Amino acid sequence: MHGPRLLALARAYLGAEDQAQDCLQEAMIAAYRRIDSLSEPSALFAWLRAIVINCALMRLRKRAQLKEESIEALLPNFDERDCRVEPDLGRLPTPELMLQNAQSRTMVRDAIAALPETYRVVLLLRDIEGHSTREAAQMLGIEQGAAKVRLHRARAALKKLLEPMMKKERE
Amino acid sequence: MHPMITCREFEAFIIDYLEGELPLSKRLLFKAHLAMCSECKRYLRSYHRARELGIAVFEDVGPQEPPPADVPEDLIEAIVQTCRGEGPSEG
Numbered sequence: 702m703h704g705p706r707l708l709a710l711a712r713a714y715l716g717a718e719d720q721a722q723d724c725l726q727e728a729m730i731a732a733y734r735r736i737d738s739l740s741e742p743s744a745l746f747a748w749l750r751a752i753v754i755n756c757a758l759m760r761l762r763k764r765a766q767l768k769e770e771s772i773e774a775l776l777p778n779f780d781e782r783d784c785r786v787e788p789d790l791g792r793l794p795t796p797e798l799m800l801q802n803a804q805s806r807t808m809v810r811d812a813i814a815a816l817p818e819t820y821r822v823v824l825l826l827r828d829i830e831g832h833s834t835r836e837a838a839q840m841l842g843i844e845q846g847a848a849k850v851r852l853h854r855a856r857a858a859l860k861k862l863l864e865p866m867m868k869k870e871r872e
Numbered sequence: 873m874h875p876m877i878t879c880r881e882f883e884a885f886i887i888d889y890l891e892g893e894l895p896l897s898k899r900l901l902f903k904a905h906l907a908m909c910s911e912c913k914r915y916l917r918s919y920h921r922a923r924e925l926g927i928a929v930f931e932d933v934g935p936q937e938p939p940p941a942d943v944p945e946d947l948i949e950a951i952v953q954t955c956r957g958e959g960p961s962e963g
Contacts (some may be wrong), residue, residue, distance in 0.1 A: 710930070777883055777915065785911040786877035793921050798930040809929040827928045828923055835893060853887035860915075860922035867918055 703746055707753050713813055713825055714757035728756040754830065758840060761822065770817035775858035790867050797869045812862035820855035827852050877901050882912050886919075 707728070711721035732752050739748050778786040793799075800806050813821060826837035827848075839850035885902045888894040888959070894902060906912055 719887055729885050779880050779883075783878035783911070784878035785883070786914055787911040787915045789914060790918055793918065796921065796924045799925060809925045811930075813926055824926070828927055830900070849887050849891065854917055856923055859926060860919045862920045863925060864918065867921065 703749060706746075707749060709810070710750060711753050711757055713810070713829070714754065714819065714822060714838045715760060716814060716821075724760055725753060731756065733823075752800075753811065754826075760819070762842075770819070772817050772854050772858050774821055775816075775861045776854060777857055777861075786791040788842035788868070789866060793867055794870055799866070805866065805870070808866050809863065811857055812866075815862055816855055816858055820851050820858065823848055823851040824859065828856070834840065875951070877905050879909060879912055881906075882909070887918070 704725075706722060708725050711724040711728070712718065715721050715724055728749070732749055739745065774817070780786055800809070813824070816824065822841065823837055826832045826840060827834055834848050834852060835845050837852070838845040841848065843851075882902060885898055887895055888930045889899065905908050906916070
């Protein structure tokens with residue numbers, strides 16, 4: 702069943718459930734219309750996934766601007782001497798172990814959804830879809846340097862959002 | 873350039889280091905700092921783990937999770953059938 706995975710993907714980009722559902726519907730209609738362009742049927746999911754992402758990015762572009770939200774509170778902490786203040790999370794279990802239950806998977810998805818939009822989209826394109834930073838920048842129409850800064854901040858913020866979960870799950 | 877860098881400077885180097893774009897001189901400073909700073913070591917460890925969790929959760933099919941409502945499964949099924957050469961039903 703590809704539907705739930707594709708909906709989760711649209712939701713990750715767009716945030717709002719109604720927008721994600723509309724995006725998926727739109728993407729499936731687009732896919733159906735250009736089914737002839739699918740050269741390798743075994744690559745169906747990847748093909749559908751790319752169409753869903755394109756539709757999501759088009760919707761994001763149609764919004765006047767990506768919502769500019771502050772990410773400052775989720776960035777690393779330093780003391781007055783510029784030394785890092787970092788919690789000790791001990792030995793971290795593997796991602797497979799940490800994601801064994803549905804609740805943990807929901808927590809990770811929620812943490813990604815909680816990232817400010819401008820940052821979340823770069824993280825999704827780069828880390829989840831595996832595009833290069835240059836490609837992600839092109840897709841979003843921003844400078845590569847800006848994409849790198851957003852990517853790093855998004856990862857740092859995701860880490861901070863997942864700290865309570867990592868703390869709970871540590872060995 | 874100072875022989876050592878602060879944690880804040882280290883932070884600014886991370887993304888270029890991971891992207892393979894940090895010049896050699898800065899790369900040496902980055903590694904030297906990382907070798908000596910347990911806080912930054914811990915930070916990078918959980919930074920990577922958070923990234924891995926994000927990737928893993930999207931790879932996860934989650935068969936035990938019920939499909940949400942309003943997924944256009946009929947449309948997806950039609951596309952899947954077309955790909956299998958069964959052809960869409962007209963009408």
